[in-house]
Amino acid sequence: MVTGRFRALALASCIGMLFVLLAGALVTNTGSGRGCGDDWPLCNGKFIPAYTMETAIEFSHRLITGFEGLLVVAAFIAIYLLFRKNNADYKEPLIYASGALLFTVIQALMGAAAVKWYQSDAVMAIHFGISLIAFAFTLLLVVWSYRTKNGKPVEFTVPRAIYPRMLAVTIFCYIVVYLGAFIRHTESAGGCLGWPLCNGEVVPELQGATAAVFIHRLGALIFGLALVGLYIHVRKISGKGKGLTKSAGWALVLVIAQILSGALLTETIGNDDWFLFTNLLHNLIITGLFGILCDMLIRSWRLREGRENA
Incomplete structure (x- = not known):
């Protein structure tokens, strides 16, 4: 104990x-x-x-x-x-x-x-x-x-199909986070003005800061869709409120909040004080989201079906 x-x-x-x-x-x-x-x-x-x-x-x-x-x-x-x-x-x-x-x-x-x-x-x-x-x-x-x-604690069984999906989602999350950190260090946040369009275009001219920010946005969109798919998959297999469903639900809520905070970040680029606040908010949300994904990843591996025979 x-x-x-x-x-x-x-x-x-x-x-x-x-x-x-x-x-x-x-x-x-x-x-x-x-x-x-x-x-x-x-x-x-x-x-x-x-x-x-x-x-x-x-x-x-x-x-x-x-x-x-x-x-x-x-x-x-x-x-x-x-x-x-x-x-x-x-x-x-x-x-x-x-x-x-x-x-x-x-x-x-x-x-x-x-x-x-x-x-x-x-x-x-x-x-x-x-x-x-x-x-x-x-x-x-x-x-x-x-x-x-x-x-x-009382343990449950996680279908084996969840683990590889969790691994891919977690790794992709880390890549998207790295792209965001790279944008901060290169001060490229102004590469895409406006949201959801980038400089008023669906696909802007991919050069310099614009390319970095657009790739980050595209990665965030794919990541968000991946978490929607993960939530549907987990809930379909485990049922409402069972297994990893609650964690997947929180991950989905946080990724939506992260995307919206990214939009807020774009809108506050011209205001140094607000831009600093929205930057920290953006970092805070992704930190919590990554932590939840790591916990889901660990549990999907530890509690996978057939682990006793592995």
Whole structure:
């Protein structure tokens, strides 16, 4: 049985990782990546730097990341100690805690490398994706801790056809997210003005920023249709309110919200304050959606039909 203290720790690490992810997006959207100069882990050569807006944003991001690192390490140690006593019951959460720790370290090293040495926009876009994976692992740990709150949960069987579909949808989601991060780092958001048309055209001239934004929009449309199909498939196989149906329903709601937030993002391009807010909202929604998809992916594999004979 999982203690309330551990659930609180897991939840804190998950919320902390969300703040790290949003703080990183804020650094990118405000152009504050050089707010601490070329120094790391110090900021402009100081432990507590002189105040400027860019420095405050970048330094706050570093502080949040450092505190989150401590939470992730604490969660890993707590699970590892439980795993040593009971390998069978704590193998799954150990994988989640280990993944969170690994990708938190990778994320921090990528951040340090970006400060010390020049990184291309294509490489920097991966930074958000690494943070997204780290968040997903912390979320999976939270979900596991609540599902096992009163002992082993009642498990159900997932048809084998769901897993390959979930794998494809999750990978495609990550690709679409990467394209969005690339657009932010290259400041290409203005490549498509207007929504749903791009510069007043169904298919615009595919050059430069316009090509990047249009491909991202097309990917988001395909992704949305894929989630509609996934929801119909899961509900048809499992029935209303059974198996993965509820999670698929939430994923469908969030992808619709994500598409609408993308439209709002386009409409606020000319207003710096609102554009910053809509950017963070866009990031927040996709973070939650990716976390749900990862949970569905894990469960569709673990609970697939015939797994006992695999």
